[in-house]
Amino acid sequence: MINYVFKRILSVIPVLLIVAVVVFSITYLTPGDPARVILGADATETEVIELQEKMGLNDSPIEQFTRWFGNLLQGDLGDSYFMNKSVMAAFADHFMPTLSLALMAQLIAILIALPLGIFAAVRRGSVLDQTVMGISLIGISVPSFLLALILVLIFSVNLGLLPVAGYQPLTAGLDMHLRYLLMPAVALGAMQAALITRMTRSAMLEVFNNNYIKTAHSKGVKEKKVLFKHALRNAALPILTVIGQTFGVLITGAAVVETVFNIPGIGQLIINSVERRDFPVIQGVVLLISITYVLLNLIIDLLYGVLDPRIRLDKK
Numbered sequence: 397m398i399n400y401v402f403k404r405i406l407s408v409i410p411v412l413l414i415v416a417v418v419v420f421s422i423t424y425l426t427p428g429d430p431a432r433v434i435l436g437a438d439a440t441e442t443e444v445i446e447l448q449e450k451m452g453l454n455d456s457p458i459e460q461f462t463r464w465f466g467n468l469l470q471g472d473l474g475d476s477y478f479m480n481k482s483v484m485a486a487f488a489d490h491f492m493p494t495l496s497l498a499l500m501a502q503l504i505a506i507l508i509a510l511p512l513g514i515f516a517a518v519r520r521g522s523v524l525d526q527t528v529m530g531i532s533l534i535g536i537s538v539p540s541f542l543l544a545l546i547l548v549l550i551f552s553v554n555l556g557l558l559p560v561a562g563y564q565p566l567t568a569g570l571d572m573h574l575r576y577l578l579m580p581a582v583a584l585g586a587m588q589a590a591l592i593t594r595m596t597r598s599a600m601l602e603v604f605n606n607n608y609i610k611t612a613h614s615k616g617v618k619e620k621k622v623l624f625k626h627a628l629r630n631a632a633l634p635i636l637t638v639i640g641q642t643f644g645v646l647i648t649g650a651a652v653v654e655t656v657f658n659i660p661g662i663g664q665l666i667i668n669s670v671e672r673r674d675f676p677v678i679q680g681v682v683l684l685i686s687i688t689y690v691l692l693n694l695i696i697d698l699l700y701g702v703l704d705p706r707i708r709l710d711k712k
Contacts, residue, residue: 408690415686416468419679420461428673429453430477451477464679473680478672483680486665493563494654494661498646500577501585506639509589513596513635514628520601528593535590544583544656551579561658580657584650588642595638599631606630640696644689 431447432439448454452463467474473483481489516528552560558579564572603609604627612622651663662681669677 405694408694411690412683412687416465416683417461419682419686420464423675423678424457424460426670426673426675430673430675433673434477464676468683473683474676476669476677477674479674479677483676486677487662487681487684490660490662490665492565493659494647494650494663496566496573497577497580497584497650497654497659497661498643500574500581501588501646502639502643503585504581505585505589505592505642508585509592510596510635513593514600514623516593516597517600517604518623525597528597532590532593535586535593538586539652540583540587541652541656543586544580544653547579547583548656561656563657563659563661576657580653580659583656584646584653588646591642592635592638596631596635599634600627603627603631636696636699640692644692647685647688 429444429448431444431451431453435443435447445454452460455463464474473487475482476486479486512528512532516525519525548560551558559576562576564576566573609622609627612626617626647662650659650661651667653659654661654663655667662685666678666681668674669681
């Protein structure tokens with residue numbers, strides 16, 4: 397296990413290096429001048445050139461990347477052009493709303509998807525199975541922003557049960573925190589629930605065809621024991637994989653839902669930074685999100701060995 401963990405950590409290094417190069421290249425090639433945005437339309441050309449020189453924007457791409465990457469190796473992601481704070485501080489201020497939203501959306505998706513996927517597999521070909529698959533197809537097809545608007549119309553405008561938009565931190569109280577996150581979490585987690593449902597059904601059906609399941613049934617093992625101890629455990633790997641991937645998508649793809657519900661999360665931070673050409677924030681936030689996604693995949697790989705003893709992680 398130790399050798400496997402060490403190899404996986406080493407494999408992360410070139411991935412992050414490639415991500416750093418790509419992120420810097422994209423921001424460098426993005427049209428727009430931060431100096432002109434900062435000074436405004438009334439600034440003279442001389443003032444713009446002076447600010448460009450002060451910010452190092454006139455340096456060559458190699459010089460800019462070397463300076464940025466050198467600071468990155470020291471744990472310094474730079475400072476925002478507009479927010480008068482470091483990139484790490486800006487990321488920390490906006491990370492908790494996104495994390496709370498992603499966790500709640502993932503919890504909703506799992507609570508809905510796992511039972512539906514299992515029951516659909518057990519009742520394969522039945523009306524329940526066809527209904528679940530139809531609903532999951534709709535869930536995959538409907539964009540999160542459209543579902544968000546529908547939820548706002550029904551539960552906020554017509555029924556008045558939930559707030560239209562906004563965000564309340566956990567310090568304002570758990571009830572208030574959940575009230576503001578419920579609709580965004582449902583809108584964000586619906587598509588993920590549909591994906592997990594379909595994967596759970598497919599994985600369970602594949603396991604049902606194995607001989608050890610048939611042997612357990614022939615020995616008179618109780619249906620619940622066969623279902624949860626034998627079938628679900630052996631089907632857990634692909635289900636775990638899609639859950640981990642969807643959680644990464646929830647963190648990185650919450651920008652649209654955060655915009656609809658005016659949640660001050662990472663998505664809003666990235667959108668505002670792109671509009672203002674705040675390159676240090678764009679580069680730093682995308683890199684931190686990439687690191688988070690890589691770490692999630694590493695955790696999933698390690699959990700494989702816990703769930704399935706047949707996987708020999710120490711084998712060279």
